[in-house]
Amino acid sequence: xxxxxxxxxxxxxxxxxxxxxxxxxxxxxxxxxxxxxxxxxxxxxxxxxxxxxxxxxxxxxxxxxxxxxxxxxxxxxxxxxxxxxxxxxxxxxxxxxxxxxxxxxxxxxxxxxxxxxxxxxxxxxxxxxxxxxxxxxxxxxxxxxxxxxxxxxxxxxxxxxxxxxxxxxxxxx
Numbered sequence: 001x002x003x004x005x006x007x008x009x010x011x012x013x014x015x016x017x018x019x020x021x022x023x024x025x026x027x028x029x030x031x032x033x034x035x036x037x038x039x040x041x042x043x044x045x046x047x048x049x050x051x052x053x054x055x056x057x058x059x060x061x062x063x064x065x066x067x068x069x070x071x072x073x074x075x076x077x078x079x080x081x082x083x084x085x086x087x088x089x090x091x092x093x094x095x096x097x098x099x100x101x102x103x104x105x106x107x108x109x110x111x112x113x114x115x116x117x118x119x120x121x122x123x124x125x126x127x128x129x130x131x132x133x134x135x136x137x138x139x140x141x142x143x144x145x146x147x148x149x150x151x152x153x154x155x156x157x158x159x160x161x162x163x164x165x166x167x168x169x170x171x172x173x
Contacts, residue, residue, distance in 0.1 A: 086109070
């Protein structure tokens, strides 16, 4: 028999089950009816709890996960439109020395990119990594680092008005 002194410490769903259980015992006319009602109510309570737990687990699996990829400042920049471009590079293809009049934020979708801003260290960007090209900084390398596999990336041009997306620069040699 359940000790009802602990009643205030039990969850509401269990409290409701226990209240129904006590009513069922009081209104039953024989021991067989009480046992049958008790078994039925226990099965119903178990199935209800199972349904609730399944719903909670399903909801928990559907939560949105956010992974930090990049944080870059664009101080003193006016941005009134964004253009997104998907760019595919052939195996071993090298981009010419260039710069952008606007900041560019991007994401490597496939492959590996060798990336370098003039005066800075060369970086290898792998699939799933993000990059930032500040406005008017010379990009000396943005090359497909693989001789065998194409590379694909998405670039977001943070533009102000009708700026050109890219300006190819002469080789300094």
